[in-house]
Amino acid sequence: MQRGADGATRLNCSANIMVLMPVGTPPAPRAACSRTGPARRVDAVFFDVDFTLIHPGSAFDGEGYRAFAARHGLRVDASRFEHAVREASVELERLQDGVYRPEPFLRYVSRVLTRMGAVGDGIEGCALEIYDEWALCHHFALYDDVSPTLAALHAAGYRIGLISNTHRCLDSFQSHFALEPFITAAVSSSDHGYLKPHPSIFRAALERVGISAEGGVMVGDSMTHDIAGARRVGMAAVLLARSGEAPETADGVPVIRSLAELPDLLAGTNGRSRSR
Numbered sequence: 663m664q665r666g667a668d669g670a671t672r673l674n675c676s677a678n679i680m681v682l683m684p685v686g687t688p689p690a691p692r693a694a695c696s697r698t699g700p701a702r703r704v705d706a707v708f709f710d711v712d713f714t715l716i717h718p719g720s721a722f723d724g725e726g727y728r729a730f731a732a733r734h735g736l737r738v739d740a741s742r743f744e745h746a747v748r749e750a751s752v753e754l755e756r757l758q759d760g761v762y763r764p765e766p767f768l769r770y771v772s773r774v775l776t777r778m779g780a781v782g783d784g785i786e787g788c789a790l791e792i793y794d795e796w797a798l799c800h801h802f803a804l805y806d807d808v809s810p811t812l813a814a815l816h817a818a819g820y821r822i823g824l825i826s827n828t829h830r831c832l833d834s835f836q837s838h839f840a841l842e843p844f845i846t847a848a849v850s851s852s853d854h855g856y857l858k859p860h861p862s863i864f865r866a867a868l869e870r871v872g873i874s875a876e877g878g879v880m881v882g883d884s885m886t887h888d889i890a891g892a893r894r895v896g897m898a899a900v901l902l903a904r905s906g907e908a909p910e911t912a913d914g915v916p917v918i919r920s921l922a923e924l925p926d927l928l929a930g931t932n933g934r935s936r937s938r
Contacts, residue, residue: 846871858887859887
């Protein structure tokens with residue numbers, strides 16, 4: 663694990679649900695990190711949620727898992743957490759059809775607990791508690807650049823949407839973090855039925871915001887789920903690499919290190935300041 667400039671632990675998230683993978687991608691050459699925005703006018707900006715707008719607190723680190731385990735009569739070694747996460751991630755690589763279902767994530771958490779040393783009948787109940795708690799907003803914090811960026815985009819006339827692989831209530835999320843004034847529409851995988859990068863969740867979000875794919879841009883931290891999924895339906899995309907690391911497979915996608923860079927990137931794309 664690494665810590666970003668804001669002090670938050672940096673984690674990779676394969677599907678953005680419960681996936682706490684230590685960053686392991688080597689820094690990409692500067693030339694791979696395009697600073698050119700989407701080559702067309704943007705009317706709406708869609709954001710991933712977990713690890714793009716919010717990050718988990720200590721409830722979901724090694725010591726947090728130890729505390730969960732203790733409540734279920736389990737003993738685990740918190741120092742084995744990172745290794746356990748790497749081994750357990752295979753459970754989420756089996757999500758082939760894109761259908762949202764809780765079982766793979768429960769198996770993932772159970773495997774993390776087992777690799778941390780948990781033994782006994784309490785594993786299933788502990789995994790369910792961790793899964794349920796992941797949906798609660800008070801365990802998370804908003805990145806410092808989120809509110810100012812959304813306010814600036816809203817003031818500039820962009821419609822703003824959320825597309826999240828989550829079982830968290832996105833209405834509660836907006837209310838908890840006081841983002842309601844900025845958000846036009848939100849789609850979660852648990853409500854919609856499919857996970858990113860399945861095309862249907864992006865199309866549903868576009869429909870709710872009321873634009874075509876050509877007028878939308880997706881902003882997220884996952885090349886596989888956010889970027890590739892958006893581009894598959896004809897949307898533009900911007901990769902957020904908060905740790906300063908970006909994959910060499912960025913393939914011409916603009917890369918930003920902070921959401922604070924986004925308004926200027928989009929303004930340059932549209933060629934002029936927008937007005938409401």
